[in-house]
Amino acid sequence: xxxxxxxxxxxxQIVVQQKHEQLKGKALALVNGKxxxxxxxxxxxxxxxxxxxxxxxxxxxxxxxxxxxxxxLILREQDEALYKIAEQKLVSELISCSxxxxxxxxxxxxxxxxxxxxxxxxxxxxxxxxxxxxxSGYTDSSVGIANSAFAAIVASQINKxxxxxxxxxxxxxxxxxxxxxxxxxxxxxxxxxLTLGITTLGQLASIPVSxxxxxxxxxxxIIWKPWExxxxxxxxxxxxxxxxxxxxxxxxxxxxxxxxxxITFALKSMLDRLINDLKQNGLCAQEIILSLYxxxxxxxxxxxxxxxxTNDAKFLLEIIRLSINAKPLTREPTSIKLIISRxxxxxxxxxxxxxxxxSTRPTSNxxxxxxxxxxxxxxxxxxxxxxxxxxASNQYLSENAGxxxxxxxxxxxxxxxxxxxxxxxxLQEKGHHPIASxxxxxxTLPAAEVLVHLNNxxxxxxxxxxRWYKVKSITNPExxxxxxxxxxxxxxxxxxxxxxxxGTTSTxxxxxxxxxxxxxxxxxxxxxxxxxxxWRIEGIYD
Amino acid sequence: xxSTSSLSIASLPNSKIGKxxxxxxxxxxxxxxxxxxxxxxxxxxxxxxxQGISRGLARQKISAxxxxxxxxxxxxxxxxxxxxxxxxxxxxYIDTQNKLLASNWICLExxxxxxxxxxxxxxxxxxKFWVVxxxxxxxYLWATETLIRSRIxxxxxLDLDLADQNKxxxxxxxxxxxxxxxxxxxxxxxxxxxxxFITNNHRLPNAWNFYARLDFQWAANIQYTEGLHGKTMLLxxxxxxxxxxxxxxxxxxxxxxxxxxxxxxxxxxxDRRLAKT
Numbered sequence: 001x002x003x004x005x006x007x008x009x010x011x012x013q014i015v016v017q018q019k020h021e022q023l024k025g026k027a028l029a030l031v032n033g034k035x036x037x038x039x040x041x042x043x044x045x046x047x048x049x050x051x052x053x054x055x056x057x058x059x060x061x062x063x064x065x066x067x068x069x070x071x072x073l074i075l076r077e078q079d080e081a082l083y084k085i086a087e088q089k090l091v092s093e094l095i096s097c098s099x100x101x102x103x104x105x106x107x108x109x110x111x112x113x114x115x116x117x118x119x120x121x122x123x124x125x126x127x128x129x130x131x132x133x134x135x136s137g138y139t140d141s142s143v144g145i146a147n148s149a150f151a152a153i154v155a156s157q158i159n160k161x162x163x164x165x166x167x168x169x170x171x172x173x174x175x176x177x178x179x180x181x182x183x184x185x186x187x188x189x190x191x192x193x194l195t196l197g198i199t200t201l202g203q204l205a206s207i208p209v210s211x212x213x214x215x216x217x218x219x220x221x222i223i224w225k226p227w228e229x230x231x232x233x234x235x236x237x238x239x240x241x242x243x244x245x246x247x248x249x250x251x252x253x254x255x256x257x258x259x260x261x262x263i264t265f266a267l268k269s270m271l272d273r274l275i276n277d278l279k280q281n282g283l284c285a286q287e288i289i290l291s292l293y294x295x296x297x298x299x300x301x302x303x304x305x306x307x308x309x310t311n312d313a314k315f316l317l318e319i320i321r322l323s324i325n326a327k328p329l330t331r332e333p334t335s336i337k338l339i340i341s342r343x344x345x346x347x348x349x350x351x352x353x354x355x356x357x358x359s360t361r362p363t364s365n366x367x368x369x370x371x372x373x374x375x376x377x378x379x380x381x382x383x384x385x386x387x388x389x390x391x392a393s394n395q396y397l398s399e400n401a402g403x404x405x406x407x408x409x410x411x412x413x414x415x416x417x418x419x420x421x422x423x424x425x426x427l428q429e430k431g432h433h434p435i436a437s438x439x440x441x442x443x444t445l446p447a448a449e450v451l452v453h454l455n456n457x458x459x460x461x462x463x464x465x466x467r468w469y470k471v472k473s474i475t476n477p478e479x480x481x482x483x484x485x486x487x488x489x490x491x492x493x494x495x496x497x498x499x500x501x502x503g504t505t506s507t508x509x510x511x512x513x514x515x516x517x518x519x520x521x522x523x524x525x526x527x528x529x530x531x532x533x534x535w536r537i538e539g540i541y542d
Numbered sequence: 543x544x545s546t547s548s549l550s551i552a553s554l555p556n557s558k559i560g561k562x563x564x565x566x567x568x569x570x571x572x573x574x575x576x577x578x579x580x581x582x583x584x585x586x587x588x589x590x591x592x593q594g595i596s597r598g599l600a601r602q603k604i605s606a607x608x609x610x611x612x613x614x615x616x617x618x619x620x621x622x623x624x625x626x627x628x629x630x631x632x633x634x635y636i637d638t639q640n641k642l643l644a645s646n647w648i649c650l651e652x653x654x655x656x657x658x659x660x661x662x663x664x665x666x667x668x669x670k671f672w673v674v675x676x677x678x679x680x681x682y683l684w685a686t687e688t689l690i691r692s693r694i695x696x697x698x699x700l701d702l703d704l705a706d707q708n709k710x711x712x713x714x715x716x717x718x719x720x721x722x723x724x725x726x727x728x729x730x731x732x733x734x735x736x737x738x739f740i741t742n743n744h745r746l747p748n749a750w751n752f753y754a755r756l757d758f759q760w761a762a763n764i765q766y767t768e769g770l771h772g773k774t775m776l777l778x779x780x781x782x783x784x785x786x787x788x789x790x791x792x793x794x795x796x797x798x799x800x801x802x803x804x805x806x807x808x809x810x811x812x813d814r815r816l817a818k819t
Contacts, residue, residue: 371670374692378674382681388673390647402644407672439777439797440616442641473764476772495776497764521760522612523778539643542616 001169003122004238005113006152007094007129009141012107014049016086017076019137027052028074029066035077046078081286081342090136091241097129100238108153110238113145126163147171148234154182171232176202183226192216205230245281247274247340256294256332260324263336267320270338271313278343284309287342290320292333299331304380307408308372309344315373319380326381367407375408384408396482397489399443399538441525443539450526452535459494459526461501464537469498469522477528490530495541498522584696584736587625588618590793595786596754599697599736604726606739606746609758614780615740617797618758619699620650623671627651631669631696634689638682639703640675647673669696683722690729690737701740723750754786761794 009015018024029052033043045061055070066073087103094101100112116125126143133141144155146166151174155164158178166174175182178201180193196215198204204227207215216223228234249270257263278285286309292300302323310316367375378386388404395401451463461470477492499521523541528534554562583598592598599605609615623633627650635642651668672695677685682702689698702717716722730737739752746755759781767775780795 368694370692370694374688374694377688378685381684382677386674386676386685388644388675389671390644390650390673392645392648398645399643400645402646402648404644404673404675439614440620440646441643442611442616442639443643445641473766473773473776475774475776476769478774497760497776497778520610520612521778523614523760523776524612540612542612542614 001147002237003113003116003145003147003168004149004152005098005111005122005125005129005143005145006104006149006156007109007111007133007141007143008153008156009107009109009133009138011047011049011140012086012138013078013083014047015138015140016083017079018049019086020079020082021076023074025051026074027055027057027070027072028076029057030076030078031063032078035063035075081344085342088244090133090138093132093136094129095241097125097132098238099240101241102238104149104153104236108156110149110152110236112238122165123163126165130162146174146232148229148232149236149238150229150234151175151232154178172202172205172230175230175232176200176205178202180204180226180230183229185226186222189222189226201230205232247277247343249274249338250335251337252335253333256334258332260321260329263333264317264321266336267338268313268317270336271316274338274340275311275313275316278340279311279346282346283343284311284346285316285340285342286344287340288316288319289337289339289341290323291337291339292329292331293335293337294331295334300329300333302327303341305342307376307379308369309347311346319376322377322380379408397480439523439541441539442542444537447527447536447538450535450537452526459496459535462496462498462526462535462537464498464524468501470501471496471498472521473497481530488531492528492530494526494528496524496526498524584626584631586622588622588795590782590791590795591756591784594784594791594793595789596756596784599738600753601696601734601736602730603753604723604730604737604739604750606741606750606752606755607758608741608746608755611742613758613760614778614795614797615756615758616701618780618795619738619740620646623697624650626697627669627671629669630667632694633669633697633699634672634674634695635699635701636674636677636682636685636689637701638677639701642673642675647671683725686737687725687729690726690733690735693733693735695735697736697738699738699740703742717747719747720749723747754784757783757785765796 013030014028017030018026018028027049029048030046031043032046035043043063045057045059045063045066047059048057052070052073055073057066057069057073061069063075066075083106087106091101091103091109094109094111098111098113102110104110111129113122113125116122119125122145126145129143130141133139142156142161143163144152144157144166145163146152146155147169148171151166151171154175155166158164180190180199180201182201183204185193193199193204198207207227212223212227251266251270253263253266275285285306287303287305290300290302290304291298302320304319304323306316306319375387385406385408387407389407391403391405393401393403448464452459453461458474459471461468463469473496475495477494479490479492481488481490483489525538525541527536527538529536581601583600585592585598596605607615607619623635626633650671674685674689682700686698686700689695726737739746746752761779761781763779765777765779766773767777777797780797782793782795784791784793
């Protein structure tokens with residue numbers, strides 16, 4: 001009898017996403033649809049992290065409900081490619097434990113656990129698998145071993161043990177007392193079975209074949225498979241994993257190279273070769289990894305994600321050059337390794353020939369090729385968060401009423417923790433124009449505390465950066481009190497037009513120059529915090 | 543009896559409509575501009591800039607806006623940017639001081655939607671407004687040059703604080719040098735971009751040959767917007783001095799702003815009864 005092990009990694013996609021974006025310990029949820037910047041779409045929560053559980057986030061919850069439960073909940077769309085890569089990486093590591101590894105579904109992997117008597121037994125095998133998983137960051141995994149794949153899968157999720165071993169030829173006995181819910185039947189069949197009083201797998205397995213055909217003639221084909229599973233019969237077996245083609249190139253330079261220009265030619269030829277290989281298979285590069293070695297010691301590795309998949313070797317070379325310019329090499333490389341770590345099928349677009357002469361610009365917010373190329377250059381050299389667009393956010397305080405959204409982020413993934421998007425369409429339909437009003441404010445960060453001279457309970461003069469300013473003109477205060485449920489705010493907002501007070505020049509001339517203050521007039525935003533009882537200059541209007 | 547004659551524009555050929563628009567643009571600057579038309583200068587919609595000695599903002603040239611902190615130059619610039627965006631121009635703003643508030647720069651492309659002239663004539667989508675922030679000090683020049691060379695943007699605004707001696711970039715990039723000017727000018731000559739240099743200090747690079755220089759300062763007279771219980775908004779007038787090719791022209795620019803409404807971002811509660819009735 002074969003022995004099959006099942007490795008279960010609960011919330012596999014969440015763990016991979018948390019590892020990828022360094023979101024460990026944060027409330028994260030994946031959605032089963034598209035996230036749009038304009039507002040919450042019809043997408044629902046597909047899977048959530050353990051941290052999100054504390055806020056009573058549940059699967060299949062609406063996004064608005066989830067955000068109401070946990071304002072800091074981080075939402076992400078599912079990245080199937082990312083999970084696939086993580087899965088393949090895990091499989092390649094599990095081969096060291098067992099030669100036959102097969103991914104059943106995302107987070108459930110079957111391994112061949114036969115013939116382990118001379119290798120420490122099945123318990124040792126479970127320990128080895130779990131140790132390997134922990135090393136890879138999947139700390140919450142569990143293992144089940146049985147004769148059939150189904151029994152092993154069930155064994156890996158019961159009793160909350162790290163591993164569960166079903167004795168030889170006792171699959172049916174093990175499954176018998178368990179609920180039929182493990183079969184994951186359709187609602188109709190499950191209800192039928194429950195109506196007949198069949199609640200356990202043992203009861204289902206004990207039905208004779210003739211009786212089964214007679215009673216379930218309607219579902220004869222559908223019920224046969226669950227009946228076999230309840231008996232402990234499952235034809236599913238782990239197989240030898242398919243070898244994925246790896247697109248990588250290694251070049252020994254022969255001697256240490258001190259300047260990047262000396263390896264440009266080598267990199268170009270490596271890229272040409274890899275790109276030709278990709279083209280032959282109808283693929284496009286999406287991420288490249290450049291590893292640099294000094295003798296056998298790898299001293300630098302750069303992961304260069306591409307904003308749009310490309311097969312242009314010249315462009316890829318420029319990306320590598322930008323990366324090296326931004327972060328010069330610390331040592332002299334003697335060999336280089338180039339890997340195309342992510343790739344997608346090549347896309348072909350049909351060009352529109354009868355284009356209207358006036359519509360030269362794409363009407364959607366989709367980025368053009370030139371814009372993507374520019375963003376790629378900025379992203380490679382300066383990091384992801386350099387080019388932004390302003391996005392309206394439905395917050396109470398004016399300073400939070402807008403958020404800078406990086407252009408390099410996928411616009412679909414722009415729903416961030418603190419962004420509460422506005423329904424601009426709805427506002428426009430109602431005749432509201434969310435246009436930035438007032439003068440442009442340049443905030444002073446952090447807000448500068450000032451001494452205020454009051455006259456009839458209104459500011460008449462302020463001492464800002466060791467200098468007295470006379471308030472020439474002042475508006476009536478705008479009072480804002482909000483967020484009593486989290487960080488309470490109660491402030492009076494004044495706009496003041498000030499000029500330096502005659503005869504009270506600063507004693508420190510150097511200080512004036514260093515803060516760029518001279519005898520000019522200022523239009524400032526003065527606030528009085530009622531809770532903290534202090535006056536502050538929050539910014540200067542420019 | 544009064545006889546009236548009407549002219550149907552629809553029957554005119556495209557070339558004539560174009561000429562008519564150009565003529566109207568001269569009469570009403572900023573109302574008929576179109577991003578698809580390649581003009582040497584960009585109209586701002588402000589008469590004193592468009593019809594004065596500077597004739598708008600020149601493409602392939604560097605212009606300078608100079609004024610101390612709090613002199614109204616950014617507010618004035620924002621109103622021009624909103625007009626450009628609604629006309630379909632692409633704009634990049636390099637915020638070296640990271641001091642722009644996102645709430646001040648949202649939905650700019652809709653700002654002049656009420657302007658029926660633009661809405662009806664320019665049948666095109668609004669332009670994009672990108673803000674470059676969080677730049678390392680040494681990369682200001684690289685970022686500006688790369689943005690110019692991308693040939694995407696009609697206007698690039700470089701907001702630089704030359705007054706701050708403590709800043710690293712003064713040491714790393716010598717903005718006074720001819721090399722920097724040559725690099726930027728060389729990149730500009732192969733693009734359609736107009737580079738606008740904004741600084742809060744009068745110590746501009748001497749060697750640079752600016753197309754035009756505008757100096758700003760608050761004027762003494764202040765306008766108020768009266769609310770129910772007193773002043774709700776201060777709107778000081780801006781004094782602007784334009785210098786070009788040795789000529790100079792001084793003018794006062796009044797600012798008109800929308801009434802301040804802090805809670806504009808809150809969508810009203812939908813009245814579902816209306817839908818049913």
